[in-house]
Amino acid sequence: MRAWLVALRIARREALRSKGRSALVLALIGLPVLAFAFFAVTYDTFTLTPTEQADRDLGTADIRLTGLYDKPVKQEPTDFGLTTEGDQVELTAAAATGLLPAGSRIIPWTEGSATFTTKTGRGGLNVWELDYTDALARGILRPVAGRAPANAGEVAITTAARDRVGAGVGGTLSAPDGRTWKIVGLVDNPQSLNSDLVVFRPGAAPFSSRNTSWLADTPAPLAWSDVVALNKRGGVGYSRAVMIDPPPYDPATMPQRSQNSGEAFQFATVFAGALILEVVLLAAPAFAVGARRRRRELALVAAAGGNPAHLRRIVLADGIVLGAVAAALGLVLGTFVAWATRPLIDDTVMGASPGAFRIFPSALAGLALLAVVSGLLAALVPAWTAARQPVVAALRGLYAVTRLRRRWAVIGLVTLVAGIALTGFGASRADDTMSMAGMVIGEIGLVLCTPALVGLIARLGGRFPLSARIALRDVGRNRAAAAPAISAVLAAVAVSTLAGVTLASGTNKYVDSGEPLAVPAGWVTAQLNLYPPGPDQPPLPAPPASAFPALAAAMSSTMPVTATVAVGRVLCADATDPICWVGTERPTAQKCPFENRGDLSRDDQKAARGDPRCETTLRQSYGPAFDQVVIDAKDLGTLVDLDAPTLDAATAMLRSGGVLVADRFAVVDGHTTLTLSGATSEARELRAAALALPEVDSPVVVISPEGVATLGLASAPAGFIGVTDHMPTLAERDAFLAAAAKVAGSWQIDVQTPPKPRDEPFLVVLAIVAGAVTIGAAGIATGLAAAEGRADLTTLAAVGASPGVRRMLSLSRTGIVAGLGSLLGLLAGLGAAAAVIAGSNRALAYTWPAFEQPMPYVVPWLNVFVSLVVVPVAAMVGAALFTRSHLPVERAA
Numbered sequence: 002m003r004a005w006l007v008a009l010r011i012a013r014r015e016a017l018r019s020k021g022r023s024a025l026v027l028a029l030i031g032l033p034v035l036a037f038a039f040f041a042v043t044y045d046t047f048t049l050t051p052t053e054q055a056d057r058d059l060g061t062a063d064i065r066l067t068g069l070y071d072k073p074v075k076q077e078p079t080d081f082g083l084t085t086e087g088d089q090v091e092l093t094a095a096a097a098t099g100l101l102p103a104g105s106r107i108i109p110w111t112e113g114s115a116t117f118t119t120k121t122g123r124g125g126l127n128v129w130e131l132d133y134t135d136a137l138a139r140g141i142l143r144p145v146a147g148r149a150p151a152n153a154g155e156v157a158i159t160t161a162a163r164d165r166v167g168a169g170v171g172g173t174l175s176a177p178d179g180r181t182w183k184i185v186g187l188v189d190n191p192q193s194l195n196s197d198l199v200v201f202r203p204g205a206a207p208f209s210s211r212n213t214s215w216l217a218d219t220p221a222p223l224a225w226s227d228v229v230a231l232n233k234r235g236g237v238g239y240s241r242a243v244m245i246d247p248p249p250y251d252p253a254t255m256p257q258r259s260q261n262s263g264e265a266f267q268f269a270t271v272f273a274g275a276l277i278l279e280v281v282l283l284a285a286p287a288f289a290v291g292a293r294r295r296r297r298e299l300a301l302v303a304a305a306g307g308n309p310a311h312l313r314r315i316v317l318a319d320g321i322v323l324g325a326v327a328a329a330l331g332l333v334l335g336t337f338v339a340w341a342t343r344p345l346i347d348d349t350v351m352g353a354s355p356g357a358f359r360i361f362p363s364a365l366a367g368l369a370l371l372a373v374v375s376g377l378l379a380a381l382v383p384a385w386t387a388a389r390q391p392v393v394a395a396l397r398g399l400y401a402v403t404r405l406r407r408r409w410a411v412i413g414l415v416t417l418v419a420g421i422a423l424t425g426f427g428a429s430r431a432d433d434t435m436s437m438a439g440m441v442i443g444e445i446g447l448v449l450c451t452p453a454l455v456g457l458i459a460r461l462g463g464r465f466p467l468s469a470r471i472a473l474r475d476v477g478r479n480r481a482a483a484a485p486a487i488s489a490v491l492a493a494v495a496v497s498t499l500a501g502v503t504l505a506s507g508t509n510k511y512v513d514s515g516e517p518l519a520v521p522a523g524w525v526t527a528q529l530n531l532y533p534p535g536p537d538q539p540p541l542p543a544p545p546a547s548a549f550p551a552l553a554a555a556m557s558s559t560m561p562v563t564a565t566v567a568v569g570r571v572l573c574a575d576a577t578d579p580i581c582w583v584g585t586e587r588p589t590a591q592k593c594p595f596e597n598r599g600d601l602s603r604d605d606q607k608a609a610r611g612d613p614r615c616e617t618t619l620r621q622s623y624g625p626a627f628d629q630v631v632i633d634a635k636d637l638g639t640l641v642d643l644d645a646p647t648l649d650a651a652t653a654m655l656r657s658g659g660v661l662v663a664d665r666f667a668v669v670d671g672h673t674t675l676t677l678s679g680a681t682s683e684a685r686e687l688r689a690a691a692l693a694l695p696e697v698d699s700p701v702v703v704i705s706p707e708g709v710a711t712l713g714l715a716s717a718p719a720g721f722i723g724v725t726d727h728m729p730t731l732a733e734r735d736a737f738l739a740a741a742a743k744v745a746g747s748w749q750i751d752v753q754t755p756p757k758p759r760d761e762p763f764l765v766v767l768a769i770v771a772g773a774v775t776i777g778a779a780g781i782a783t784g785l786a787a788a789e790g791r792a793d794l795t796t797l798a799a800v801g802a803s804p805g806v807r808r809m810l811s812l813s814r815t816g817i818v819a820g821l822g823s824l825l826g827l828l829a830g831l832g833a834a835a836a837v838i839a840g841s842n843r844a845l846a847y848t849w850p851a852f853e854q855p856m857p858y859v860v861p862w863l864n865v866f867v868s869l870v871v872v873p874v875a876a877m878v879g880a881a882l883f884t885r886s887h888l889p890v891e892r893a894a
Contacts, residue, residue: 002313012318015298023323029489029781030327031334033280034372036770038335038365042345043766045361046339053356055244056140057192061455062216063108064223066097068237072794075256076237078225078247090235096175097215100236106218108137109203113211117199118175120167121732122739127198128206133188137216142200143354146170147186153205162197165731174199176207176740191354194347229254278441281375282448282485282492282719283778300390317377318382324376328369336360349477350766413449419448421832422634428840440833444495447829452480455487458821468806472813481539483818490822491829493775494868498830499837499865504840506856521642522753525560525723525737527552529570530747531579540579544746549718552748555740560733561664562723566640569631570719571709572680583629583702585667586674586686601849609849613665629702631709631716639724641694641703651692658711659690661703668693675702675712687712720748775872810879819876831860
C-alpha cells in the first residue's frame with residue numbers, strides 16, 4: 002500500500018509539473034464525461050415523474066373524465082387509449098357528476114379550434130375553455146405575463162399564438178366575422194411550448210370543433226378498481242392515483258397490447274456499450290504519449306533501483322489521479338451546462354418544459370467510476386511498455402522501432418469477425434445485449450488491427466512529397482503513440498455515426514409510416530364542404546359555378562403552386578347527399594385472414610406481419626382528403642408520380658372508362674368491385690375495369706369523366722389540388738385562408754403534411770453530444786500524437802527546414818491520424834447502426850396490427866461529410882496553426 006501512495010504522490014507531482022500535458026489528458030478523459038453527464042442530467046430532468054406528468058394532464062384534480070359511451074369500455078390506465086363497441090354520447094355536467102362519488106366538485110375543460118385573423122390573413126388556432134385560476138387546474142398552464150381572463154370578452158394566449166396574430170398583452174384578438182377579444186394574459190403550455198393556443202373563460206369560445214372533459218375533486222383518491230367500475234358504465238377517466246401508481250397489464254380490463262411490448266429492442270443498451278468503449282479508447286492516447294515522453298524520468302527511477310513493478314505503479318497512478326480529476330471536472334461542468342442550457346433545450350429540442358432539475362445520481366456515479374477505471378485501463382499498456390524499456394537506451398533518448406507483430410493483426414481480425422458475427426446473431430434474435438456485446442468486441446478487434454493498418458499505410462510513403470513521407474514514416478515507426486490516437490478518433494466517430502444514422506432512420510421511419518397521403522407532402526388541397534353544420538340540419542348548399550375558378554385564382558395568388566388540378570366527386574343516388582364514399586371491395590380470398598379474430602398468438606402475429614394482404618389492409622384503413630377523385634386523364638401525370646410505361650397504361654385505363662385503385666388485392670382479372678355509400682343513400686356495388694397503382698402517394702380510387710359515364714354515375718366539381726414547389730409557410734397558408742374566405746361556399750383547406758418524427762428528442766441531444774465529442778476528441782488526440790514528434794520538428798529546423806515544411810509535417814501527421822481514425826470509425830458506426838436497425842426491426846416481426854413500421858436504413862450524408870472531411874481538416878488546420886515557427890532547442894542525448 003505504501004508503494005502505491007508513493008506512486009500516487011509522484012503522479013500528482015508530475016501532473017502539476019507538466020501542466021500542458023496534464024490539461025490535454027484531463028480534456029481527453031473529461032470531455033466525454035462532461036458530454037454524457039450533460040446528457041444524463043438533461044435526460045433525467047426532462048423525463049417527467051408520474052406525479053409531474055399527472056400535474057400536467059390533470060392539474061391537481063383526482064380524475065379527468067374524457068368521454069362517455071353507451072356501452073362498457075376498456076381503457077389504458079395512463080395513456081389516452083381505449084376500445085369499445087359502443088357509440089360516444091355527450092359528456093354533460095350532469096352525466097359527469099353521475100359517474101363520480103357523491104360530494105365531488107367538477108370544472109369543465111373544453112379543447113378545440115377556431116379561426117382568427119392573423120398577421121398575414123386568417124388561420125386556425127387551438128382553443129381552450131379553462132379557468133386555469135381554479136385550484137383544480139393548477140399546473141396545466143403556466144402564467145407568464147398579465148392575468149387570467151375575467152369575462153367572455155377577454156383571452157389569454159401563448160407566445161406562439163402572440164407571434165402569429167401579431168398582438169400581445171393589451172392588444173386585440175379578432176375573428177373574421179368581426180368579433181374581438183382583449184388579450185389580458187400570456188401563458189405557456191408546459192406540454193407543448195410551441196402550440197398556438199388561445200384560452201377563454203368557460204362558455205366564451207367561438208369553437209369550430211370541440212371536445213369537453215371534466216376535472217374532478219373527489220372525496221377520496223380513485224383506485225384502478227374505481228376506474229374499472231366507471232368503465233363498465235361507459236365512462237372514461239384518468240385517475241391521479243392510477244397515473245402515479247399504475248396497475249400491471251390485465252387483458253380483462255385493458256385494451257389489447259402488442260404481445261412483444263416487453264421485448265422491444267433497446268437502443269439505450271447499444272449506446273451504453275458504445276459510449277463505455279469510447280471513454281476507454283479516448284483515454285488511451287493520453288497515457289501512451291505521456292509514458293513515452295516520461296521515459297527518461299522512468300529510466301532514472303529504474304537506474305536508482307526501481308524494479309519493473311515500481312515503474313508500472315507510477316504509470317498506473319497517472320491513470321488513477323488524472324482519471325479521478327477528469328471525472329470530477331467533467332461531472333461538475335456537465336451538470337452545470339445541463340442546468341444552464343435548460344431554456345435552450347426545452348425550446349429548440351424538446352418542445353416541452355422540463356420537470357424539476359435532477360442530476361441522475363446513479364448515472365453520474367457510473368460515469369465517475371467509468372472515468373477512473375478508463376484512466377487505469379488506458380494506462381495498462383503504457384505501464385507494461387515502460388516497465389520493459391531498456392534503461393540505457395531510455396537515458397540516451399533512444400527508442401526501438403516496434404516491429405509489426407502478425408499475431409496481433411490476426412487476433413484483431415479474428416476478434417473483428419467474431420464481433421460482427423455476434424452482432425448479426427443478436428440482431429437476428431432482437432437481443433440488444435448480445436448486439437451491444439458484439440459491437441464492442443468488433444470495435445476492439447478493429448482497434449487491434451489498427452497498428453497493422455498503420456504499418457501497411459506507412460509503406461506507401463515513397464509516393465508522397467517529403468513532409469508527407471516523413472509523417473508516414475514517423476507514424477509507422479511510432480505505432481505505440483499513433484495507434485491509440487487513431488483508435489480514439491475511431492471510437493468518437495463511430496459513436497457519432499451510430500447516433501446520426503439511428504436518428505435519421507428513426508425520423509424517416511415516422512415520416513414513412515404515417516397515414517397514406519392522397520397527394521405528396523407540401524401540396525395543397527381545397528375541398529368543397531357540404532356537411533350539415535349541426536345535427537338535424539340540412540347539408541350546406543353547393544356554391545355557384547363561378548366559385549371554382551375564383552378559388553383556383555386565390556390558390557395561385559397566395560400559395561407557391563406550379564399547377565392546379567381540378568377535382569370532381571362522384572354523386573350517389575341521392576344527389577343532395579353531402580358525401581358519396583367510393584371504395585373498393587376485395588374478394589374473400591384476397592382479404593387478410595387475420596382480421597376480426599381477436600387476440601392473436603405470437604405465431605399468428607408473425608404470420609400476419611409477413612402477409613402482404615394484411616399490410617395493405619393497414620394502408621387502406623385511413624381516409625385522407627381527396628381519397629377518391631374524378632380527374633381528367635391528362636392530369637394524372639401531375640397528380641401521381643409514375644414511370645412512363647405505368648403512366649401510359651394508367652392513362653389508357655382512365656380514357657377507356659376504367660378506374661385506378663391503390664389496393665392491388667382489390668383487382669382480380671383486370672376488374673374490381675367498387676362500393677358506393679353515402680349519408681342518405683343506400684350502399685351499392687359496381688363492377689369496373691381497373692388497374693392497381695404501385696405503392697405511391699395516391700388517392701384510393703381515381704375515376705375519369707369517361708369512367709363516370711361508363712358506370713352510369715354522375716359527378717360534380719369538388720375542388721382543387723395545388724402542386725407546390727416547397728412546403729408552404731404558415732404565412733402563405735393564412736393568406737390563402739383569408740382569400741378563400743371571400744369565395745362563395747364552405748371549403749376545407751389543407752396542406753398535406755407528413756407525420757412529424759416523435760419520441761426522438763433525447764436522440765437529438767445524444768447526436769449533438771456525440772458530434773461535439775468527436776470534434777473535440779479528434780483535435781486533442783491528434784494534438785497529443787503530434788506532441789510526440791516535436792523532436793523531429795526541432796531536427797528539421799536545425800538542418801534548415803522552413804516553417805512551412807514543419808507545418809506541413811505536423812499537418813500530414815495529423816491528417817493521417819484523424820483521416821484513418823475517421824474512416825475506420827465511419828465504417829464501424831455504419832456497421833453498428835445496421836445491426837441496431839436490424840435488431841429493432843426484428844423485434845417488430847411478431848407485432849400485428851403493424852402500429853409501428855420497420856425502420857429504414859438511412860445514411861445522413863451530412864454526418865458522413867463531417868466525419869470524413871470536417872473532422873480531419875479541422876484537426877489538420879489546428880495542427881498547422883499551432884506549429885510554432887521558432888522551436889526551443891531540445892536536450893541533446
